[in-house]
Amino acid sequence: MAANWDSGGLFLQGDWVEAKNEPVSDKELGRLVRSALAACRDGVPYPDPDLKRRRGVLLKIAGVRSESQFARGTHEVSVRWNDAEPVMTLEPYRSDGRGFVGIRGHEITLDAAASDAVLGATIRRALAIAAGGA
Numbered sequence: 001m002a003a004n005w006d007s008g009g010l011f012l013q014g015d016w017v018e019a020k021n022e023p024v025s026d027k028e029l030g031r032l033v034r035s036a037l038a039a040c041r042d043g044v045p046y047p048d049p050d051l052k053r054r055r056g057v058l059l060k061i062a063g064v065r066s067e068s069q070f071a072r073g074t075h076e077v078s079v080r081w082n083d084a085e086p087v088m089t090l091e092p093y094r095s096d097g098r099g100f101v102g103i104r105g106h107e108i109t110l111d112a113a114a115s116d117a118v119l120g121a122t123i124r125r126a127l128a129i130a131a132g133g134a
Contacts, residue, residue: 030117031120078091
């Protein structure tokens with residue numbers, strides 16, 4: 001499920017959800033992210049008539065009761081695919097307690113043809129940055 005958090009709250013795109021228990025290998029993580037990207041290409045109508053249900057699914061998977069609890073306890077990595085290049089850009093985000101803020105200067109560009117294992121390892125590196133590590 002793709003999500004976007006801004007001043008208006010949490011907005012979701014698509015209905016694809018796949019949750020895995022840890023540990024997940026880098027290869028499996030990369031595969032999951034590619035599946036999410038493929039499932040979110042078409043987006044959803046706005047305003048989303050099914051937003052409340054989708055939000056509930058995301059919060060349940062995260063094991064939290066509210067969007068603010070989700071924001072406080074989550075690190076985020078935005079993954080954008082540029083078909084024209086083709087590259088993927090990963091950008092780590094930190095929570096400010098109300099939403100997520102990009103960490104400038106820490107974007108990672110990855111060849112879209114990279115293996116799932118390389119993509120997964122790169123996502124973990126970006127998550128470490130989002131969590132305050134290097």
